[in-house]
Amino acid sequence: MIICLESATSTCSVALCDKGKVISLKESETGRSHASLLTVFIDELLKEAGLKITELEAVAVSKGPGSYTGLRIGVSVAKGMAYGALIPLIGIDTTFSLFSGFISSKEGLSASDLFCPLIDARRMEVYYSIYDINGNTVKGIHAEIMDKESFSEIPVSSRIFFFGDGTAKCSKVIKRRNVVFDEDFRISASYMSKPAYEALKKHRYEDVAYFEPFYLKDFIATKPVKNIIGKELAR
Numbered sequence: 001m002i003i004c005l006e007s008a009t010s011t012c013s014v015a016l017c018d019k020g021k022v023i024s025l026k027e028s029e030t031g032r033s034h035a036s037l038l039t040v041f042i043d044e045l046l047k048e049a050g051l052k053i054t055e056l057e058a059v060a061v062s063k064g065p066g067s068y069t070g071l072r073i074g075v076s077v078a079k080g081m082a083y084g085a086l087i088p089l090i091g092i093d094t095t096f097s098l099f100s101g102f103i104s105s106k107e108g109l110s111a112s113d114l115f116c117p118l119i120d121a122r123r124m125e126v127y128y129s130i131y132d133i134n135g136n137t138v139k140g141i142h143a144e145i146m147d148k149e150s151f152s153e154i155p156v157s158s159r160i161f162f163f164g165d166g167t168a169k170c171s172k173v174i175k176r177r178n179v180v181f182d183e184d185f186r187i188s189a190s191y192m193s194k195p196a197y198e199a200l201k202k203h204r205y206e207d208v209a210y211f212e213p214f215y216l217k218d219f220i221a222t223k224p225v226k227n228i229i230g231k232e233l234a235r
Contacts, residue, residue: 001051002058002196003042003081006189007034007074008066008094009119009165013189014041016049020197022190024048029186034073042077053085058205060196062189063091064214065127065141066119071213079208088205092192093214094119095129095141101191102163102182109133113159116151118166124173126166127216130154143216148175 006013006027012034013027026041046053061078064071075091082089098117103109111133119127124146130139144150146169154160156177162170163185171181199205 004060004189004192005074006062007070008062012037015189016045017193020194058088060090062094065216075213082208089208090199091206097191099131115161118164120166146170151176
């Protein structure tokens with residue numbers, strides 16, 4: 001049994017998985033509620049399954065890129081569980097988790113297809129990777145501002161699927177031919193089930209003491225400023 005935690009985006013999601021299959025799932029799209037919901041979902045899933053944390057084989061967590069705050073919360077909870085229960089910690093790239101979920105839910109794919117999970121960043125910027133149908137990395141994780149020239153270096157003979165919460169804003173500007181946009185596909189902890197199980201079998205674990213989220217970019221804090229009537233506004 002592996003418990004998977006997803007908090008890299010506005011989705012707060014926890015899945016209990018057994019040998020790469022999802023046993024139960026709890027998730028919410030309410031936005032900035034990860035700190036309060038994540039541990040509640042974990043507790044509920046374990047109680048429903050009649051399990052203790054120490055009976056789990058590992059805890060897996062989405063390690064980024066994504067929301068700075070969301071990743072920090074998810075990784076902190078996962079590290080605390082792994083340390084307290086003396087179980088392995090598994091980190092899964094957020095983009096690969098998205099890819100794994102997308103490709104397992106689609107039919108009619110071909111060997112030449114490419115897959116680009118998009119995670120919303122600031123303004124017109126996204127985090128993304130490109131994978132082939134076998135999960136091999138064609139282009140590693142990048143942060144990039146989207147424009148009409150984005151992905152023009154990819155041969156138009158290859159169909160590209162774009163999916164994830166950064167897709168909606170990209171579909172308006174990307175002009176490359178032979179593309180498929182799936183604006184409704186969203187991340188879930190359930191998508192970690194297969195890659196987490198593969199990591200468990202191959203003993204690909206994180207060092208609990210030193211593991212940190214993959215933020216990709218430095219965190220930029222907003223500074224409060226005062227308007228003319230004295231109220232604080234976020235800049």
